[in-house]
Amino acid sequence: xxxxxxxxxxxxxxxxxxxxxxxxxxxxxxxxxxxxxxxxxxxxxxxxxxxxxxxxxxxxxxxxxxxxxxxxxxxxxxxxxxxxxxxxxxxxxxxxxxxxxxxxxxxxxxxxxxxxxxxxxxxxxxxxxxxxxxxxxxxxxxxxxxxxxxxxxxxxxxxxxxxxxxxxxxxxxxxxxxxxxxxxxxxxxxxxxxxxxxxxxxxxxxxxxxxxxxxxxxxxxxxxxxxxxxxxxxxxx
Numbered sequence: 207x208x209x210x211x212x213x214x215x216x217x218x219x220x221x222x223x224x225x226x227x228x229x230x231x232x233x234x235x236x237x238x239x240x241x242x243x244x245x246x247x248x249x250x251x252x253x254x255x256x257x258x259x260x261x262x263x264x265x266x267x268x269x270x271x272x273x274x275x276x277x278x279x280x281x282x283x284x285x286x287x288x289x290x291x292x293x294x295x296x297x298x299x300x301x302x303x304x305x306x307x308x309x310x311x312x313x314x315x316x317x318x319x320x321x322x323x324x325x326x327x328x329x330x331x332x333x334x335x336x337x338x339x340x341x342x343x344x345x346x347x348x349x350x351x352x353x354x355x356x357x358x359x360x361x362x363x364x365x366x367x368x369x370x371x372x373x374x375x376x377x378x379x380x381x382x383x384x385x386x387x388x389x390x391x392x393x394x395x396x397x398x399x400x401x402x403x404x405x406x407x408x409x410x411x412x413x414x415x416x417x418x419x420x421x422x423x424x425x426x427x428x429x430x431x432x433x434x435x436x437x438x439x440x441x442x443x
Contacts, residue, residue, distance in 0.1 A: 234373065235288035236270060239381030240298040243305035251309025252399055255323040256299055258315050260330040261292045270373065273337035285373045295331065295384060302388030303327075307395060325395050326351040334380055342367040342379035346387060350394050352401055359394040363387065 264271070268289070270282040287294075296314055304312040317323060333345035343366050350359040365386055369379040 234285040236285055236373065236377045237288050238291075238294040238298050238384065239378045240301055241381070241385050243301045246304045246308045246310045246312075248308050249310050251311055252307055252325060252395070253311040253321065253323045254303060254307065254309065254395065255313060255315050255317045255321075255326040256303065256329070257296070258328065259292070259296055259299070261295060262332050262334075265291050265331070265334055267291075270377075271335055273335045273340040273343075275337075275339060279335065282373060291334075295334075298381065298384050299329075299388050299391075302385055303392055303395070306388065306392035322353070324353050324401060325398050326355075327391055327395070334383070336369065336376040336379060338371050338376075342369060342376060342383055344380070344383040344387060348387075348391060350391070350398070352398055353404060358398060361390070361394070363390065 264279070268286045268291075270285045270287055271279045272282050273279060300312055300314060304310060313321065315326070328349045328351065329346060330348070331344070331346045333343055336342035343364070345364050347362045348360070349357050352358050365383045367379040367383050367386075369375040
């Protein structure tokens, strides 16, 4: 007696699918390595605002991207970011700068009311990625503003970090690049610790409207003609 082959085929397909599910590896979750920054000791150190920090659009996703030799990007199949990469970048920079400047007054933008920064850092990150055979690369531009809002330093940076090729090694290399960026920023910020205090505005300001002085009409220097009565009317000047 011959059994129909169709049900047996479906049964084998189902068993293979279940076997594949049981051997599927869980997706690895990654976070940037912030190194080992120490705890800042000065509660009254420099007041620094970090941000706004602009991150390239292609980095604002949970997908862990791999740079290919031809320059293209592909999504990793067995790994992704464990949250917001932009948020990880912000927190890494704040911790690194607070440690390097030895100040607990390093905050993210926007700063709270009443916080008067000595320095503000404007940062734009246009590239942060790596690949199995490609080094980790960071492209960024930053500006440092003093307490008057004037640009005191401006720089475009390109940093590279080699790694061993695995995804975990790539994540570690990307974190090291951001640590190097924080080191450069702290070097640019430290000279601004001795800024002169802001000059206080005078209590009363002089009016900018010129006072109009009413000038009296100048009298004519030419004497008025006065008639002299004689037999003939003669006018003497």
